[in-house]
Every structure is written in C-alpha cells, then in structure tokens.
Amino acid sequence: MDSAWAKTRRARVRFFFYILIGVPLTIYLLVQLYRAPTCFDGRQNQGELGPDCGGVCEYYCPWQAAEMNTVWTSAVEVSPGWWSAIAYVDNPNFDMRFDNRAYQFKLYDAAGALLFDRTGVVSVDHDPVVAIFEGRMAITGAQPARTEFMWLEPALWRKAGSEREVLVEQYDVRETRPGQEIVAMLQNEEPAVLRNVNVVVIVYDRAGGVLATSETFVDIFPPDTKKRVTFWWPHTFEEPYGRIEIVTRVPPQD
Numbered sequence: 625m626d627s628a629w630a631k632t633r634r635a636r637v638r639f640f641f642y643i644l645i646g647v648p649l650t651i652y653l654l655v656q657l658y659r660a661p662t663c664f665d666g667r668q669n670q671g672e673l674g675p676d677c678g679g680v681c682e683y684y685c686p687w688q689a690a691e692m693n694t695v696w697t698s699a700v701e702v703s704p705g706w707w708s709a710i711a712y713v714d715n716p717n718f719d720m721r722f723d724n725r726a727y728q729f730k731l732y733d734a735a736g737a738l739l740f741d742r743t744g745v746v747s748v749d750h751d752p753v754v755a756i757f758e759g760r761m762a763i764t765g766a767q768p769a770r771t772e773f774m775w776l777e778p779a780l781w782r783k784a785g786s787e788r789e790v791l792v793e794q795y796d797v798r799e800t801r802p803g804q805e806i807v808a809m810l811q812n813e814e815p816a817v818l819r820n821v822n823v824v825v826i827v828y829d830r831a832g833g834v835l836a837t838s839e840t841f842v843d844i845f846p847p848d849t850k851k852r853v854t855f856w857w858p859h860t861f862e863e864p865y866g867r868i869e870i871v872t873r874v875p876p877q878d
Contacts, residue, residue: 684781690716697771698834699731703858708759710826710837711773721749721784721876726776729758731768739763743776747875750787755824755871757839788814788874790821793850795870805856808870818845822873825855830866
C-alpha cells in the first residue's frame, strides 16, 4: 500500500500539472469559445429592449414605432386611358427611418372589379408626411371608383440618419398650349449634396378633392442651391383649384 507521503506527493504533482497545463488550456478554450454580444445574434444580451432591437441596436423593436396612417388615396385621369394614383400617408415616426418597404396600389371599378394593380418600394427618413405616387396606369373601358393602398410587409424601423430637408420656395400655375403646368422653385439649404429627391405635387379642388397630381425627381441637388421643377398636364384643370400642396422627400443618403 502507498504511504501517506506517496499519496500526498502524487496529489501535489496532479495539482501542479493542472496549474501548468489545465488552467492555461481552460482559459484558451474560454477565449476561443467566447462571442461578444451583437445586434445580430438573436439574443437580448447587451442592454437591448428585445432580441437584437432597441437600446444600442440600430433597429427598433416593433412596439417602439406607431403605425403609419393612410389619410386618403385617389386616382386621377391624366389623359384618356391613362391614370395616376396617389396615397397620402401620415408618419408619426418622423425621427426614424426604413428602407425599401414594399407597397401596392389597387384600382377598382364601381362594381368592385379590379382594373389595375401596381407594386413598388419606398424609403422614408425624417418624413412626417409621405406622398406615394404611381403614374402611367393604362385603364380602358372603365373608370376607377375606388383606390386601395396597402403595405405588403412590416416596416423595419431603424435609427434615422442626418435630417435633410428641401424647401419649396415658391410655385406658379401657368396655362400652356396645350395644357397646364406648375413651376416650383426648390432650395437645398443643407451643407451636403442631396440625391434622388422626390417631389410630388397635389392640386386640390375647392371641396378638398384631388384635381391633379404628378411626380418628379431631382437627381443631384448641390448644397446651398436652388432648382426649378416643372409639372405638366396635357389639359387644363377641369374646375378651379382650391389649393396646391408640394411634398418633398429626401430618401436616406447613406
């Protein structure tokens, strides 16, 4: 039988072996297996409000954003057989942004039959009001009686970029031969070049209905400059207009 001294000696050897080999090996394995918390690991592990959302993460949790409200929709005939559709959307999350959210327009006749549908995407950044326009819809043999707008997917709200704004300095309504046009002067007071600025004009009648609408883009808008944009229709407005609204939207610039 081993003596007590031999047992103690073997225990000390095992202890020193663990100190020399086991501890460094354990530390090495822990370091290799450790993964720092991220906003893409599917876990709520770094002060987030939910898994990978809120707090330090770029994306907000779904419950942090309110629903966008479609205030009204309308379809307007631009020329015989050609229609445009517009949705006027109120955005309570004007200090947030989303990118390339899919939507759909559907135009129905008085009997409820679908006449035309169109899908698209839109990006929003610091926009309290969003005017979503779709043009060149070919419809023959019937007239739209109802215009429906819907989102095809939930918004992935994220932290907004720097707020960029384009101002409408003035506009004029002019008759042309043939048709009618609106010429607006825009101003970029921002210290940066803005790209793909969306501009939508809405002409209301005296009862608040939509007489005409159109859309254009400013591809490149240098800082501290002005740009003239023109909207043209091949006919004059069918009745006196009540007011004109021009909605500008600067998409995310990063």
